[in-house]
Amino acid sequence: MINEEIAHIFSSIADILELKNDNPFRIRAYRKAALVVTDLAEDADKMIEAGRLSGVPGIGKDLHAKIEEYVHTGKIATFEELKKEFPQGVLDILYIPGVGPKTAKLLYETYGINSIEKLEDYANSGKIKGIKGIKEKTVANILKGIALKKSIQGRFPLGTALPIGETIIGELKSVKGVSTIELAGSIRRRKETVGDIDILVTSDDPGPLMDRFVNMKEIERVLSHGSTRSSALLRDTHIQVDVRVVEKDSFGAAMAYFTGSKSHNIKLREIAIKTGCKLNEYGVFNVKNNKKIAGATEQDVYRALGLQWVPPEIREDQGEIELALDHRLPELIIDKDIRGDVHMHTVYSDGDRTAEQMAQHAQGLGYEYIAITDHSQSLGVAGGLDPERLKVQIREIDGLNQKLKRIKILKGMEVDILSDGSLDMDPGLLDRLDIVIGSVHSGFKQPKEKITMRMVKAMETGLVDVIGHPSGRLIGERDAYEVDWDAVFKSAQNMHVAMEINAYPLRLDLTDAMIKKARTYGxxxxxxxxSHDPNQMRYMSYGVSVARRGWLGKDDVVNTKRYKDILTWLKGDR
Ligand SMILES: [Zn+2]
Ligand SMILES: [Zn+2]
Structure with missing residues (x-):
């Protein structure tokens, strides 16, 4: 969790520097470092101790020293100083999508707007319309941004909450007396945002467990400290964590109860009543004699109700209960089904490592293949490839495929779908690649018809195999652009184009609901x-979770195929 803390400080420093109109290179270095630290596979303090943090790309000497300072003192002096210059409310305003540092600063310095509430009030009452440098459109964007922020308020992206939950479990597991400890709640269902972290435990001696929990260094404030239940707020993120100790013979019933969803559980209770039983967090009971029939495991609970056990990701009362009653639930994809990761970047565009380094890391994860898909040239900020550099990369990968024995590299590109729907690369060169991902990276605010036309036109070239991060949304930061999905999916169906489920925690794009819709088109x-760095490859399981929430099986997902079969599929034999 120390990595998240440091990353949070680095990006806050970058924010304040932006408000101060500081050197853009310095700002970018902090932003980049925040990403690098978030993605580290190991805790920064352990890496420093072992001397492994120096040499990590993106962490220069100065930043290394700051991380060391945090590890040793729990603070970074530069940040403590910078923080004094602007109230927290101004930084909150900066985080609103659609408000840049210039606007935030202007509003604060001219009108003393130092909180989101105040800003909303000003925007709604038309008071900021007349301000020089603020257009009418900006006001609309500000209000939209505030609404977007509010829509996830009090909820946290899965990518923030899950690693924290796993860290806490990792630490509490070792406490004497603990036999079973698991995450419940929406985090277990892998919802894309979660409200809090629920943990259930069985233990012969709950006292020490509760003590250990409320004294964890990650905790900022203890809300309650009981003998079998405690809750607390975490540092920085202020996520609430609840730890409950339950009896062993009720653990399964409690897991079902606290995992939800609410509507799923209501249906389960109705089924229990129909069969002369009662279901609650302690177990399944026979109503006549109040005898307990099941409760120790979830499997027992579902079985006692005449149901197949339902995977947590699909407990949403969307038809899963009916299928479970018939014992006809689909077999959902699992992490191990994935044989290769087919969207990643290297130093040829905005990635951190070479194709060979990415391949070696992927080999360590047990993959059969990867695809290197760097950006095309119109994405200037990412240093996208022009045709000449793409040719060089193609040769390099051919060479690597001769050299590397245990993993194959597919030649690919993430090509920009330009604002007129054309592709940002010579068709002849795209045709030479194994995999082409077409992505929209610009013109997000175009009208629905226009964006739809771009995507359809791109697919109709017959050169695109996959539509990358199809909706373009970033959780809590950017809404999806507007698209006529029926038209896009219909075209994808005709052209045999696959949809990407981008597993990067902020994206998770397509969403579960969109996956279900896409699937109705076959x-x-x-x-x-x-991945822009090898450490990001571990996010694959987030994508698999979304796929499971979208009811996908192994056969729905192309990169579960063996190397030879995915090549055949990509070559057009679909
Ligand atoms: Zn990409
Ligand atoms: Zn992209």
Whole structure:
């Protein structure tokens, strides 16, 4: 969790520097470092101790020293100083999508707007319309941004909450007396945002467990400290964590109860009543004699009700209960089904490592293949490839495929779908590649018809195999652009184009609901991490979770195929 803390400070420093109009290179270095630290596979303090943090790309000497300072003192002096210059409310305003540092600063310095509430009030009452440098459109964007922020308020992206939950479990597991400890709640269902972290435990001696929990260094404030239940707020994120100790013979019933969803559980209770039983967090009971029939495991609970056990990701009362009663639940994809990660970047565009380094890391994860898919040239900020550099990369990968024995590299590109729907690369060169991902990276605010036309036109070239991060949304930061999905999916169906499920925690794009819709068109999917650094490849399981929430099985996902078979599929034999 120390990595998240440091990353949070680095991005806050970048925010304040932006408000101060500081050197853009310095700002970018902090932003980049925040991402690098978030993605580290190991805790920064352990890496410093072992001397492994120096040499990590993106962490220069100065930043290394700051991380060391945090590890040793729990603070970074530069940040403590900078924090004094602007109230927290101004920084909150900066985080609103659609408000840049210039606007935030202007509003604060001219009108003393120092909180989101105040800003909303000003925007709604038309008071900021007349301000020089603020257009009418900006006001609309500000209000939209505030609404977007509010829509996830009090909820946290799965990518923030899950690692924290796993860290806490990792620490509490070792406490004497603990036998079983698991995450419940929406985090277990892998919802894309979660409200809090629920943990259930069985223990012969709950006292020490509760003590250990409320004294964890990650905790900022203890809300309650009981003998079998405690809750607390975490540092920085202020996520609430609840730890409950339950009896062993009720653990399964409690897991079902606290995992939800609410509507799923209501249906379960109705089924229990129909069969002369009662279901609650302690177990399944026979109503006549109040005898307990099941409760120790979830499997027992579902079985006692005449149901197949339902995977947590699909407990949403969307038809899963009816299928479970018939014992006809689909077999959902699992992490191990994935044979390769087919969207990633290298130093040829905005990635951190070479194709060979990415391949070696992927080999360590047990993959059969990867695809290197760097950006095309119109994405200037990412240093996208022009045709000449793409040719060089193609040769390099051919060479690597001769050299590397245990993993194959597919030649690919994430090509921009330009604002007129054309592709940002010579068709002849795209044709030479194994996999082409077409992505929209610009013109997000175009009208619905226009964006739809771009995507359809791109697919109709017959050169695109996959549509990358199809909706373009970033959780809590950017809404999906507007698209006529029926038209896009219909075209994808005709052209045999797969939809990407981008596993990068802020994206999770397509969403579970969109996956279900795409599937009604018979579409196939690829689950990818869009890694810009080897450490990001571990996010694959987030994509698999979304796929499971979208009811996908192994056969729906193209990169579960063996190397030879995915090549055949990509070559057009679909
Ligand atoms: Zn992209
Ligand atoms: Zn990408």
């Amino acid at each position: 579409l196939k999917f690829v689950i990818t991490t869009d």
